[in-house]
Amino acid sequence: MVFKELRIMRGPNMWSRDHHNIIAVKYIPEDIPALSAEQFHAVQEYFLLNFNDQQRSEQNTLSQFKWTIRLAALLQDKNFSHDLASPSPDILYGILQYKTEQGGVAALETAAQIITALVSAKEPVSFLNASLYIKEINLRNDFGPSTKIIVEAAQARNIPVQKGPAGYIILGQGENQQRISAARTAATSAIATNIACDKEDTKAFLESSHLPVPKGVLTEDLSHLQEIAESLGFPLVTKPLSGNHGRNVTCKIKTVEELIAGFS
Structure with missing residues (x-):
């Protein structure tokens, strides 16, 4: 299946009042033949087996497109997808919500491959493997924890959000535009950045301001872990001295063995 045009929306748009992160797909109905009864039932069975989808669709030239749009949304664990008419009867648009732009496009491509395999009587990629593939793409391209909080707060206030060059996030438009990187x-x-990047310095400054911080020990020696565990008590958390986005953090450590694994 070939899509004529993809439009990635990153804010208020003509397609949906409530959903800003959507992909609009342009499609020419006559480009794809109508599904036969066997093809239709093969696609419908895939939906019923994987997520008990009770959706019914008329057997016509649009069915394959409708199934693809719906499957692309479900691969991202999203429920919002629709097909829309256009002023021209020869053109149809489909819209679906995305988590990340890269994941949304990949979900569309993967869904099209699955539906094409089904109507060609070939073995499709399993829904589990396909959804794990999309999840991996979303994880690689999604915002970090700190950035995500800021982005969600901006979106709740209807502030346009988009990814800019070099990983920067752009909030707003025009003269009110602001750029952020992480937090x-x-x-x-x-x-402030230097202090925040060093966990020990951060704790020291917080303590000097009489703010509560958890007890901790800085060490580079595995042989001290048993002694540290006895001193602090379980459960414990390990994290690198310098880092961000919650990377390489191990939580809920309850044994020395888990502590060694988290430290490593």
Whole structure:
């Protein structure tokens, strides 16, 4: 299946009042022949087996497109997808919600491959493998924890959000536009960044301001872990001295063996 045009929406748009992160797909109905009864039932059976989908669709030239759009949404664990008419009877649009732009496009391509395999009486990729593939793409391209909180707060206020060059996030438009990187903004000082990047320095500054911080020990020696565990008590958390986005953090450690694994 070939889509004539993909439009990626990143804010308020003509397609949906409530959903801003959507992909609009242009499709020419006459490009794909009508499904036969056997093809239709093969596609419908795939949906019924994988997510008990009770959707019924008329057997016509649009069915394959409808199934593809719906499957692309489900591969991302999204429920919002629709096919829409256009002023021209020869053109149809489909819209679906996406988590990340890359994941949304990959979901469309994967869904098209699955539906094409089904109507060609070939073995399709399993829904589990396909959804894991899309999940991996979304994880690679999604916002980090700190950035995500800021982005969600902006979206709740109807502030347009888009990814800019070099990994920067752009909030707003025109003269009110702001750029952020992780939790840093143009107003974040260099010294604040240096402090935040060092966990031990961060704790020291928080303690000096009389803010509660968890007890911790800085070590590079595995042989000290048993002693540290006895001193602090379980459960424990290990994290690198310098890092961000919650990477390489191990939580809910309850044994020395788990502590060694988390430290490694």
